[in-house]
Amino acid sequence: MTIRDEFVTAGDVGIFRGGSGFPTRFQGGKSGKLPFFKVSDMNSPGNELFIARANNYISESQRKVIGAVLVPKHAIVFAKVGAAVFLERKRILPQASCIDNNMAAFVVDRSRLDVRFAHYLLSAFKMSSLVATTALPSLNGGQLRAIPLWVPKDLDEQRRVAEALADADDLTSTLRRLIAKKQKIKQGMMQQLLTGRTRLPGFSEEWVDSSVGSLARVMGGGTPSTRVSSFWGGEIPWFTPAEIRAGGSGLVSLSERTITPDGLAHSAASLLPVGTVLVTSRASIGNCAVAAVPVTTNQGFTSMAPKDQRSTWFLYYWTQQNRSELELRAAGSTFLEISASKVAAIPLLRPGLDEQAAIGAVIRDADLELDMLADRLIKAREIKTGMMQQLLTGRTRLPVEAAGE
Incomplete structure (x- = not known):
């Protein structure tokens, strides 16, 4: 029977080379023919697979003066010293x-x-x-040469595996680009619709100079005593700022900790109704979410309970768009914080309730599409991870294509 694969070490199928010192006086060149890559270059856009763009270039004569090693085309480069090792970035040199x-x-x-x-x-x-x-993480040649690898002896099989994984990579890249495009579209929608620069069809009523407090009751939160066990572990969600994402958490209903009715009664917390916009007021100011069920929060919030449910999503997106208005009004010696009264007094241009609802619904639809794409991206990454676990270990083998196919 033909041996189709073997377990080897990296040192059996390649050579590891270290980099070279790069004197400061030679750095910053843009006209030389040889890229001189640093670890930071792996972060540059377009360098995700093939690392082609450098911030420093040198000539062949400069390379000889420096004594720098010339690493050949198709070598795979990576960080070997410092915290960047833990980022696990590997790139292919195209030259x-x-x-x-x-x-x-x-x-x-x-x-x-x-x-x-x-x-x-x-x-x-x-x-x-x-x-x-x-103190300084690093990799040495002995460790690298000993890395265990499963390598099919048939180069064509290796290429088929690489092509299959590249197809999975292409799908995730396409989804990432689509998400980035949709995020820009959503941001443009928010800038236009939340300011009245662009109006949705069917609305022409003038917007009114008003304030956040005209649309919602702005309330803080509270924390029951942690020394009283009967206050905790009930069925009432109790949120802290750490649970609210910077980009907006959308609808929320499950918190890390919960309180009991007794805990609610013996604290400054309020039971916030469905549709309340939870807004963080300290640490990261202006992170927000919408209560899908009645909830409570700790004192790190100035939440907006809309006077009319048609204002909910308008306020949610307005807060995201106008985070700086909250930050400018925050004060404090230890950490910045904004009070409920200051949030209520923030001025805004107020459309009619039906237009508020329509604006919120349009942007919400864009958000839901982004959530769907994010879920697809997670699944695509999981599929690729599974493929790598199977195809790079020999547990699953790809079929050989028939001649002429």
Whole structure:
């Protein structure tokens, strides 16, 4: 029977090379032919797979003066020193380049290992697991050469696996781009609709100079005594600011801790009705959510209970768009905080209730679409992770394509 695969170490199928010192006087060049990559270059847009854009370039003569190692095209580079090791970023060089001494490169033996397949193998391996707990995390050559790899002997099989994983990558990349595009569209909608610059069809009534307090009762929260166990563990949700996302949490109903009716009665907390916009008032000011059930909060909120339910989503998105208005009015020596009375006094242009409801509904629809796309992205990533676990270990083998297909 033909042996189709083998377990090897990285040192069996490639060579690891360290980077070179990069004297300050040679840095900042933009005209040389050789990129000189630093760890930070892996963050640059467009460098997510192939690292092609550098912030520093040198000439061949400068490379010789520096004594920098020339790392060949198709090498896989990564951080080998510092906290960046834990980011687990691996990139492929599309051209011969230099790398600084905080990086290392894996030069693949291309007679035995396809570069894209090798990149997926290294991406699946957590190099940070090799790092000793020291003041300066680092990887050494012995550790890297000993990394265990499963390698099909057939290069064509390696390429089929890499292509399958690349297709999964393409799906996640497409979803990320679509989400970014939809987020920009939503932001533009908020800027136009929440200010009255653009009006929805069927609405022409003048907007009125008003305040947050004209649309909602603004209330703080409270904390029952933690020394009284009967105040805690009931069925009333009790939120803290840490549970509310910066980008908006949408509808919320489940909190990390809950209180009892007795706890509610013996604290400054109020039972906030369905549709209340929960707004954080300290630490991160202006994070918000909408209560899907009656809830309570601690004192880190100035929540808006709309006087009419048609105002709920308008206020939710208005708060996101006007976070700076809250931050400007915050005060405090230890940490910034804004009071309920100051939030209530913030001026706003107020459309009619039906228009408020329509504006909120349109932006809410955009949010729900983004949530759906985010769920698809999570599932796509999970599928890719599962594929890597199967295809990069030999547990699942891809079929060989028939000749002529």
